[in-house]
């Protein structure tokens with residue numbers, strides 16, 4: 333089913349959302365449309381600290397309760413975009429997926445809080461308006477948003493729950509040079525890592541997700557460490573028996589807007605809903621999921637090996653350079669570069685690795701750790717052999 337959905341994606345993508353950071357007015361327009369559509373029930377379940385409405389969108393009338401939320405961290409919007417795609421898909425008809433939609437509608441009730449931390453989304457920060465990381469607030473519930481999420485889930489008592497995030501682009505699959513595009517975690521609900529029925533349900537969905545995407549993302553799928561962290565919602569909800577699966581969108585090469593991962597999220601989630609609606613998830617094992625390597629931080633964007641640090645070329649070292657995301661004066665995401673570290677960088681893999689042994693520096697150019705750059709140049713004789721701005725140009729719009 334995943335493959336069929338993937339091939340059909342362009343026909344159901346919500347084309348009004350083009351970028352990770354989209355406007356609040358567009359979001360409100362979409363919510364309004366879903367509220368008016370007979371297939372959905374949109375209900376206000378509370379407000380953020382700054383008074384933004386937190387909505388639940390419900391689809392389906394079935395006995396199997398599934399919940400999901402996105403953007404608990406305000407600057408992690410990939411899954412929110414995928415949810416908009418899913419709602420667009422669900423409202424389409426007279427195509428090859430009519431019976432698919434009917435099976436979902438009759439068998440499951442899919443409760444979603446999209447864009448949960450709307451204050452953080454508006455300012456494009458991980459934390460809430462109060463500066464609280466919601467995903468470390470599951471027990472104390474200092475933030476109003478955490479209390480709303482916790483009470484909401486307790487009311488639904490879901491059999492499956494999807495906690496949808498973006499993770500740092502520079503996580504690697506284990507210590508390999510492969511960027512972790514998608515990471516999964518069937519969280520543990522206790523300090524012993526017990527495979528409770530709730531965790532097994534989540535693990536089987538994770539196993540299915542892995543099988544669905546390993547062909548298109550070879551060696552690019554990881555799992556998170558399952559060390560118990562009761563401050564996190566994933567672990568807390570697993571302890572309550574909610575079948576919780578964490579799904580993280582990581583990096584995707586030069587696709588910084590993560591168009592490819594948005595598509596994968598939409599198709600993975602629809603396929604997961606279908607497998608739950610038809611009970612086919614029950615035949616999954618945990619084996620492939622359990623074999624996944626964990627996320628590690630062994631990647632940098634660009635690694636220059638043995639590059640000159642000073643203009644007389646007398647001192648050389650490895651230079652690790654990473655993209656840095658900032659919000660520009662128009663509220664758009666803009667990229668520059670930061671020298672993350674220098675010296676012996678042999679523990680890191682560069683997504684781009686360049687042997688700079690023969691490079692010469694440019695007059696007046698200073699290489700400084702933690703300094704932000706838009707341009708760096710090296711040359712060999714008369715020829716420019718490296719320009720940092722060439723790499724900025726590779727970023728896909």
Ligand SMILES: [Zn+2]
Nearest residue numbers: 405408497498
């Ligand atoms: Zn997150």
